[in-house]
Amino acid sequence: MKREKLIIILLAVCSFTERVSAQTKKLDNILYGAAYYQEYMPEDRLEEDLKLMKASGMSVVRLGESSWSLFEPREGEFDFAWMDRIIDGLHKNGIKVILGTPTYSIPAWLWHKHPEVLLKYEKGANAYYGIRQNMDITNPAFLFYAERVIGKMMEHYTKNPAIIGFQVDNETTSYNANNYDFQISFVDYLKKKFGTVERLNKIWGLNYWGMTMNGWEEFPERDGVTNTGYKLEWERFKRKAVADYLNWQTEIVRAYKRPDQFVTHCFMPAVQDIDQVESAKNMDVLAVNVYHGSQDKLTGEEIAFAGDYFRSVKRKNYLITETNAQTTGWDSKSQAPPYDGQLRMNVYAHMGSGANMVEYWHWHSIHYGQETYWKGILSHDLQPNRAYAEYSKTAHELQRFGSKLVNLKIKNDVAILFSHDANTGLNVMPFKDPKVSIPGKPANIYRNELVAQFHKVLFRNSVGTDFIFPESTNFGDYKLIIIPSLYIASDTLLDKINNYIAGGGHVIMQFKSGFCDENSMVRPMLAPGPLRKACGFYYQEFTNFKALSLKDNPFRVDTAGNKVYDWGEYLIPETAKPLAFYDHPYFGKYPAVTINTFGKGTLLYEATNVSDAIQEKLILQEMDRAGIKTIDQKMHWPLVTKSGNNDAGKKVHYYYNYSSQRLNVTYPYTAGIELVTGKVIMQEAVVEIEPWDVLIIEEK
DSSP states (O other): OOHHHHHHHHHHHHTOOOOOOOOOOOOSSOEEEEEOOGGGSSSOOHHHHHHHHHHHTOOEEEEOTTOHHHHSSBTTBOOOHHHHHHHHHHHHTTOEEEEEOOTTSOOHHHHHHOGGGBOBOGGGOBOOSSSSSOBOTTOHHHHHHHHHHHHHHHHHHTTOTTEEEEEOSSSOOOTTOOOHHHHHHHHHHHHHHHOSHHHHHHHHTTTGGGOOOSSGGGOOOSTTOOOHHHHHHHHHHHHHHHHHHHHHHHHHHHTTSOTTOEEEOEEOSOTTSSOHHHHTTTOSSOEEEEOOOOGGGOOSHHHHHHHHHHHHHHTSOEEEEEEOSSOOOSSSTTOOOOOTTHHHHHHHHHHHTTEEEEEESOSBOOSSSTTTTSOOSBOTTOSOOHHHHHHHHHHHHHHHHGGGTTTOBOOOSEEEEOOHHHHHHHHHSOSSOOOOSSTTSOOOHIIIIIIHHHHHHHHHTTOOEEEEOTTOSOGGGOSEEEEOOOOBOOHHHHHHHHHHHHTTOEEEEETTTTSBOTTSOBOSSSBTGGGHHHHTEEBSOEEEEEEEEBTTOTTOOOGGGSEEEEEEEOOEESSOEEEEEBSSTTGGGSEEEEEEEETTEEEEEESEEEOHHHHHHHHHHHHHHHTOOOGGGGOOTTEEEEEEEOTTSOEEEEEEEOSSSOEEEEOOSSOEEETTTOOEEOTTOEEEEOTTOEEEEEEO
C-alpha cells in the first residue's frame, strides 16, 4: 500500500465521529491488585500464583501491555491461547482483568522489517532496538501494524466476562521524536494553524537574524533552532501527537468493547510532557502510575500531587495502575523496601485523593532484564513475605469496608492553575540554573519546583486542592486560585483571570506572569501587560540574585525561612499595597510581595521566589481572606487529613501519620466509626495514630 493511501486511512480512523461515552458499570468496591506477567516467569507456576492471589484477597490484575511479540510472534500470525489460560484462571478465582493493548514495546520482526519506525532524536541521535518506547508513534508503518494487533485482540477478548476494562498503550509520550515524518507532520500542523509563511514570519519575529522564509520548503528542522515561538509550538505539537495517538487507540477499542467495559490509559505523573485533557477526552476513566520515596523519604507529596491532578482532569475518580510494591530501580543502588505499615498506608493515601483502584507493579519480581530490582509483591524467591502479608491485610480490610470508600466525592475551594505552555516557556528561557535530574532532559522548573512548592505547602497543611487549566470553564467553582509563573498566556486567559478576581475571586500569582503572549512574544507594553490593573502595579526592570532576606521579617518566620531567591521584579505600585521589601541597599525600595483589591476580589503577587516557610504564611493568610480556612489547618505534616463524601452521602475523614513516631490527633468533627477497628470516635476525642498508620472515620 502506498504511503499516501495509508495516511488517508489512518486519518480516517483518527477522525471517527466522537461517540457518547459508554455507561460503564459503577464500582461497588475498591479494586486492589497488581500487574501480572506469567510470561516472564522462569517456569510455569500459574496455579500457584492463582492460589496466592486468591488467598491474599486480590480483586484485579492488569495484563498484556508489553507482550506484542507473544500475541503476534511472527508477522500476521496471532496466538492468544497462552493469555486465554491466564485470564480464564483469574476469572475462575474471582479476579477481574484489565487488558492492555501491547503497542509500547514493538516485536523484533517489526523493527527488522521496518527500521524506519525507530526514533530519530534531535541532533542526529538514533534509537536502537532492545528497549521499549523506541518507536515514532506517528510512523505509518507502526500505526498499520498497531491497529491490526489491537483489532485482533479486541475481536478475541471483548466478550470475555473477566475483562472489565482496556488500557490503551502504556505511559505514552512523544518520546522526543524528531523523525522525518514527524517533522513533515509538524509543518502541516503549522500550515493549518498559521496559514502562510508570511504570517509565521510576523508572529515568530523571523526578521530577527534574517530568518524570514519565502515558502514552506524553506522551513528549518528542529535541530539548531533558537526561535522561542518555534520551540513553544514544537512542544505543543508533540503533545498533540500524543493526544491524537491515544484518541486513535481509544476509538479502535471503543468500536469493539462492551458498554460495561471502560477504556483507560496509564499516564505518568510527570504531567508536563503531554496534554492529559485532550489525550483522555474520549476515555472513561484516567489511570496514573505513581512511584514515590519510601522509608524516611515517604512524604505523601507525590501521591497527593498525582491524585489531585488526575482527579481534576476529568473531575472524577481515577485509577492507580502502578505504584511501589517493594523496591524500585533499574539497578541495585537505591533499594529501599518500605517500613512496616507504609505499603498499607499508601493504599489509603491514594484513596483519600479519590483513587478507586490501587495496583502494584507488579505481582512478582523479575529474574532477568533491566528491571530486575524493581521488585513486586513477591520477591525473586516467589514465596509469601512481609510485603505479601501487608498486602493481604489491606485487601481483607477493603473486602470489609471498601464499599464505604469507593467513589469518594471531593469538593475543594482551592485550585492551582497548571499551564503546559508556561512550563515550556520557562524551560526555553529559564530564570535560574535548573536542577537537572536526567542529563539531556529539561529540568521543568515550572512543574518540578514552582507548582510543586505550592502543592507541597497545601498538602502539608491539609488543604484540599484541585487543578485547573487554561481552557477550564470552572474558575468560578473556587474561592482561591493559585497561579504559578504564567510566563506564556493569551489575552483571553488573562481576561478570564481578571474577570474571576473582579467577580470576587482571590488569587495568589507568581512572578513573570503575563510577560509573553501565546506565541512566546514579549508583550510590547508595561509588564504585567493585561494584568496591570488587577495587580495594581507595573514594572520595567528585573534582576537575578542567589538569595536575599526580606526586610524586618514581615511574615514572622524563622531566620532561615526569611529568604527569597533567584529573581526579583522592580514593582512600581499604583493601587497595590506592599507587604514585604527586600533587605538590600538597591533593591530594597521595590516591594517583593503586594496585595491589591480589584473589583470584589484580591490579587496577592509574589515578585520573587519565596521560601517554603513564607509561602505557607502567604497561602494561609489568603485562605483567611477568602474565608475558607478550616479546623484542618491546625494540623501540620507529618499529620495530614483528607476527606470526602461516600456513596451513602456520609463524610469520610482520613488521618495519616507520615512519621516513625506515635502521634495524637484531636478529632474535631461529628462522631463516627473508625472503619478499621469499628470503634466509635466521639467529637473532640484524642486519638492515637501509630507510626506510618492511618485512621479512617466515617461520620454517623
